[in-house]
Amino acid sequence: xxxxxxxxxxxxxxxxxxxxxxxxxxxxxxxxxxxxxxxxxxxxxxxxxxxxxxxxxxxxxxxxxxxxxxxxxxxxxxxxxxxxxxxxxxxxxxxxxxxxxxxxxxxxxxxxxxxxxxxxxxxxxxxxxxxxxxxxxxxxxxxxxxxxxxxxxxxxxxxxxxxxxxxxxxxxxxxxxxxxxxxxxxxxxxxxxxxxxxxxxxxxxxxxxxxxxxxxxxxxxxxxxxxxxxxxxxxxxxxxxxxxxxxxxxxxxxxxxxxxxxxxxxxxxxxxxxxxxxx
Amino acid sequence: xxxxxxxxxxxxxxxxxxxxxxxxxxxxxxxxxxxxxxxxxxxxxxxxxxxxxxxxxxxxxxxxxxxxxxxxxxxxxxxxxxxxxxxxxxxxxxxxxxxxxxxxxxxxxxxxxxxxxxxxxxxxxxxxxxxxxxxxxxxxxxxxxxxxxxxxxxxxxxxxxxxxxxxxxxxxxxxxxxxxxxxxxxxxxxxxxxxxxxxxxxxxxxxxxxxxxxxxxxxxxxxxxxxxxxxxxxxxxxxxxxxxxxxxxxxxxxxxxxxxxxxxxxxxxxx
Numbered sequence: 001x002x003x004x005x006x007x008x009x010x011x012x013x014x015x016x017x018x019x020x021x022x023x024x025x026x027x028x029x030x031x032x033x034x035x036x037x038x039x040x041x042x043x044x045x046x047x048x049x050x051x052x053x054x055x056x057x058x059x060x061x062x063x064x065x066x067x068x069x070x071x072x073x074x075x076x077x078x079x080x081x082x083x084x085x086x087x088x089x090x091x092x093x094x095x096x097x098x099x100x101x102x103x104x105x106x107x108x109x110x111x112x113x114x115x116x117x118x119x120x121x122x123x124x125x126x127x128x129x130x131x132x133x134x135x136x137x138x139x140x141x142x143x144x145x146x147x148x149x150x151x152x153x154x155x156x157x158x159x160x161x162x163x164x165x166x167x168x169x170x171x172x173x174x175x176x177x178x179x180x181x182x183x184x185x186x187x188x189x190x191x192x193x194x195x196x197x198x199x200x201x202x203x204x205x206x207x208x209x210x211x212x213x214x215x216x217x218x219x220x221x222x223x224x225x226x227x228x229x230x231x232x233x234x235x236x237x238x239x240x241x242x243x244x245x246x247x248x249x250x251x252x253x254x255x256x257x258x259x260x261x262x263x264x265x266x267x268x269x270x271x272x273x274x275x276x277x278x279x
Numbered sequence: 280x281x282x283x284x285x286x287x288x289x290x291x292x293x294x295x296x297x298x299x300x301x302x303x304x305x306x307x308x309x310x311x312x313x314x315x316x317x318x319x320x321x322x323x324x325x326x327x328x329x330x331x332x333x334x335x336x337x338x339x340x341x342x343x344x345x346x347x348x349x350x351x352x353x354x355x356x357x358x359x360x361x362x363x364x365x366x367x368x369x370x371x372x373x374x375x376x377x378x379x380x381x382x383x384x385x386x387x388x389x390x391x392x393x394x395x396x397x398x399x400x401x402x403x404x405x406x407x408x409x410x411x412x413x414x415x416x417x418x419x420x421x422x423x424x425x426x427x428x429x430x431x432x433x434x435x436x437x438x439x440x441x442x443x444x445x446x447x448x449x450x451x452x453x454x455x456x457x458x459x460x461x462x463x464x465x466x467x468x469x470x471x472x473x474x475x476x477x478x479x480x481x482x483x484x485x486x487x488x489x490x491x492x493x494x495x496x497x498x499x500x501x502x503x504x505x506x507x508x509x510x511x512x513x514x515x516x517x518x519x520x521x522x523x524x525x526x527x528x529x530x531x532x533x534x535x536x537x538x539x540x541x542x543x544x545x546x547x548x549x550x
Contacts, residue, residue, distance in 0.1 A: 041390070045372050162388035163381075170368045170379065170418070174430070177335050177361040178383060224373035225417050227382075231390035 001141050016250045021137050025256065028139040029242035031147040032200045033212060033260075035154040037238035039193050040217030041230045042162075046169050048193075049214045050101055051089065054108035055194055056209040058085040059201045060115025063131065068118060078198045085111065086194035090187045134205030136246075136256045150199050157192055165189055166227065208257040215264035216241065222271035223278045237267050287313035287349045289334075289357065289441050289473055293342035296329050303329040305497045306342070311441060311490075313349075314471040316463070318484045318504075321494035322516060327477045328364075330494065331445055334475070335359055346440060357441060360434030364445040364477075366426055370419030376429050377401050377414040383433055404432040408462050424455025428462065435466060442466070444476040456480070460487050481508075481517065 008023050016022050043052050059078045062085075066077025085107065092103050119128045139147075167175040168182045175182050193213070201209050220233035245260030252259070289311040296304040304326045311317045319327050333340040346357040377398065378389045384404075385397040393401070405411050408428040413421060421429065434442060444463065451459065460483060467474055478484050484491060485504045492501040499512040507513055 038390070045369060045374075047369070159388040159391070162390060163383070163386065166374065166378070166382045166389065170372075170374070171363055171366055173332075173335065173337060174361055174363050174433070176337065177359050221371065221373055226373060226375045227378040227389045228392050230373040 014247075016247060021139075022246070022250065024139045024141065024144060025136045025246055026243070027144050028136050028147060028203055029246055029256075029260070030239060031144065031151050032203065033216075033238035033242045034235045035151050035158070035196050036200060036212045037216040037220075037234040038155065038158055038231055039189075039196055040213040040215075041220065041227075041234050042165055042169070042189065043193060043213055044217040044221055049210070049218075050104050051190075052193055052197065052213050053210040054089065054104045054111070055082060055086055055197050056201065056206050057108050057115075058082055058111040059198060059206055060119065060128075060131065061085075061111040062115075062198070063128070064115045064118030075198070075202070078201065079195060082194040082198040083191050086190045087187055090190045094183055094186070130205075131201070132205050132207050133255050134201065134203050134208065134257050136203040139203060147199065150196070154192065154196055157188075161185055161188055161192075204257045204260075208261050211261040211264060212238065215261065215268055219264065219268040219271040222268075222275040237264065241267060286347060286351045287471075287473070288347050290345045290347060291334075291342070292345065294330070294333055294344060295341040296326075296333055296338060297341070298329075298338070303496065304333065304340070307494070307497050308342075309492050309498050309501055311473045311475050313440075313473045314467060315489040316467055316474045316476060316487055317490045317492065318488040319475060319477045319492050319494055320479070320481065320484060320507075325494045326496050327494055328445065331443055331475075331477060334441070334443060335361055354440075358437070358439045360439030360442045362427065362430045362434050362442075362444045365423075366418075366430065368418070372417075372419060374418050375414070376405070376410075376416055376418055376421065379418050379429065380404060380433060384436065400436075404436050405429070407435070407466070408432045409458065422455070423451040424459060427451055427455070427459050431459070431462065431466075435470070435472075438470050439472060442472050442474045444474065446477045446479060456483065463487075 004027070005020070005023050008017055008026060012026075017026070043049065058081060062078035062081030063074050065081055066074055069077070071077045089104060089107050093100050116125070119125050164175070164180045164185045167178065168180060168185055172182045197209055197213065200212070204212055216238035217230070217234045219237055220230050224230040224233050241263035242260050244263045246256055248254075248263070249256040249259035291307055291309050291311070294304060294307040295302065303324075307326075307330060309317075319330065321327055329338070332338045334344060344357070346354045348354050377393060380401045381387075381393045381397045382389050384400050385394065387394060387397070401414060402411060405413055405428075408431045410425065410428040410432060413425055413429060416425075418426070418429070431444075442463075463474060463476070464487065466472065476484075476488075485508065488504045490501065491504045491507040493499045493507055493510075493512055493516065495516060499516070500507055500510045
């Protein structure tokens, strides 16, 4: 860890990065934004922005249920609940019983309400309000290790399912004739998104997590022509915005998540303007 | 049957489909021969799309679909290539034709790039359908006819036993359609594959088909295009005037199609 800190101090000889918490936060951002940005490319292409938003909200219920059931780990409760929730939404979507955005809205409201109900019992919601905005400055070296493992596993899984997912998103019937198990691949993707979101929520917060998933990918989509460009631009934007957000939040003394998201939003609007000239 | 009739065929025997209390297909029996273009015609709701979905294994069906090889032996596996009616995808999606084909041809995730070997494979697949210039183009920028050719390139790699073309006429102009069908005919000769085409274009059917089957829940009549077009069944479905279509068609007047374009297609109704 000391070596990594030394490298950061060498590369970034600024006052802000003399603090260990800033170095940890920087590493956390470098670890959690790329996976979200990669997954985001498909979430945007499949018009799942609303879905991932609902998924983020379900973290509240996950934590609430964890408390009710007496689980020691918030993260475990969020992960299990998030995955179950994701599969449920995915299955209902696949049966085509109701309009997708209606289904998602119902799930989203239910999970937010249930989460608030449990967490506010006895008037104590204030102590959970950090969940809403997150705090990447509180990340520890132990957490960083977990984020690294998540990043590596996430990228491997993502690489394994990408081609099948791409074909499925273009034409399910065609994909099935090529031996792709479309429903399984879709659910696997949704579960991967759920896990990535839950692992990041403590640091970014329920309210902003979806922006990290969607904004870099949406901005990249405006200027990319191919899958590769989409992925590369999305990841680069996410890393740059993460860095810019961290530095500017230090300078302005604001919350980090919001600063990152605003940078990403700025990138989106710029890309929207560039789109006509590039694509 | 004609002289080119070989033993190699996909045989449908009493194929029926029951869905939601209705019977869109009842006892369909027909042979789709290798090296022949078999065309399925019929009005909306006649069960053409349902039959295709049964062939592709998308929906459960009664009866049997058997694949018989040149020696008359039954082959357990039926490899189908499929060109869907249309590609309803997000036109703004940053995916090039090369990405799309490479995703199907190789296991390497296309966001990491396309290997040299895969790129060559994509190029040769596109060249086979006269689409070599399409590789770098975003999929959403291709015209209807170009997309059909890309889909055809995909459907014939790996070479299928049965190539199913679901009405590749919609959204494609007359030139594009002729070009597409000429490519299909060339593939038919080269690979001796069985081809099933669903078409509403009765003129082109007459020009290209080796075998025509008129469907209305079951096969009303099948045979050579001329025989089917002259039949009372054909006139019952398409009207008396339709039999002389080919001879009376005014050049440039567009194609005669019995379908009203504002009606939802069978596929859309089913889904």
